[in-house]
Amino acid sequence: xxxxxxxxxxxxxxxxxxxxxxxxxxxxxxxxxxxxxxxxxxxxxxxxxxxxxxxxxxxxxxxxxxxxxxxxxxxxxxxxxxxxxxxxxxxxxxxxxxxxxxxxxxxxxxxx
Amino acid sequence: xxxxxxxxxxxxxxxxxxxxxxxxxxxxxxxxxxxxxxxxxxxxxxxxxxxxxxxxxxxxxxxxxxxxxxxxxxxxxxxxxxxxxxxxxxxxxxxxxxxxxxxxxxxxxxxxxx
Numbered sequence: 380x381x382x383x384x385x386x387x388x389x390x391x392x393x394x395x396x397x398x399x400x401x402x403x404x405x406x407x408x409x410x411x412x413x414x415x416x417x418x419x420x421x422x423x424x425x426x427x428x429x430x431x432x433x434x435x436x437x438x439x440x441x442x443x444x445x446x447x448x449x450x451x452x453x454x455x456x457x458x459x460x461x462x463x464x465x466x467x468x469x470x471x472x473x474x475x476x477x478x479x480x481x482x483x484x485x486x487x488x489x490x491x
Numbered sequence: 492x493x494x495x496x497x498x499x500x501x502x503x504x505x506x507x508x509x510x511x512x513x514x515x516x517x518x519x520x521x522x523x524x525x526x527x528x529x530x531x532x533x534x535x536x537x538x539x540x541x542x543x544x545x546x547x548x549x550x551x552x553x554x555x556x557x558x559x560x561x562x563x564x565x566x567x568x569x570x571x572x573x574x575x576x577x578x579x580x581x582x583x584x585x586x587x588x589x590x591x592x593x594x595x596x597x598x599x600x601x602x603x604x605x
Contacts, residue, residue, distance in 0.1 A: 478539065
C-alpha cells in the first residue's frame, strides 16, 4: 500500500515569513494529493489539493507543488499569519474512490 | 461541500460498555469512512462504510470491535464495543462526494473511556 512521509513534524516561523512542509509518497499510482489544516479541537479542513496532471497550484498565500518523478509534494505558505498556526496533514490517493493515506502531520506555529 | 454532523460530540464511558456514534450528511455521497485520531496523532482509517453491505476494515480493525452500519447514502453508525481506556480517542466520520475526490470530515466524537 501507499506510504506517505511528512516533514518536519514541528515548524516555527516568524509572522510574515514563509513556511514549507514536504511530503513523499511511495505508490506511483497515486494521483490526488490534498492538504488539510486542523486547528486545535476542530475537524481537518481541506485547504488545497493537486492532481497528478498539474505541477503547481496556488490559492492566495497557499501553494502546492508536485514532483511526480521524485514522488514528493510540498505545501508553501507565504506571508504567514498567527491564524495559520495549526497542524497540517498531507495525503495521497491512488485513484478516485480509494482511501486517502495521511502523513503524520506538521504542527506549525507562527510567532507574532 | 457536504455538511456532516456527528452525534454525540463527546462522551465519557465506562470500560466494558459500548457506544454508537452517528454520522449524518446533508446530501447523498458515494463514500463514507470512519477514522480514529488519537491525541497528537495522524488520522487512521478504521473502515469504509458500504451502503447496504458489510464495511471494509483496515488492518488492525475488526467488525466485532467496530461494527459499522450504512443503511443509506446519507447515514452511517460506528459502534465501539467492549471499550477499554485504549479506545479513548476522537472518532471522525468522513465523506467523499461523487463528483470530485474531495473528502470532508465531520466534527468528530471525543470519546473518553474510564
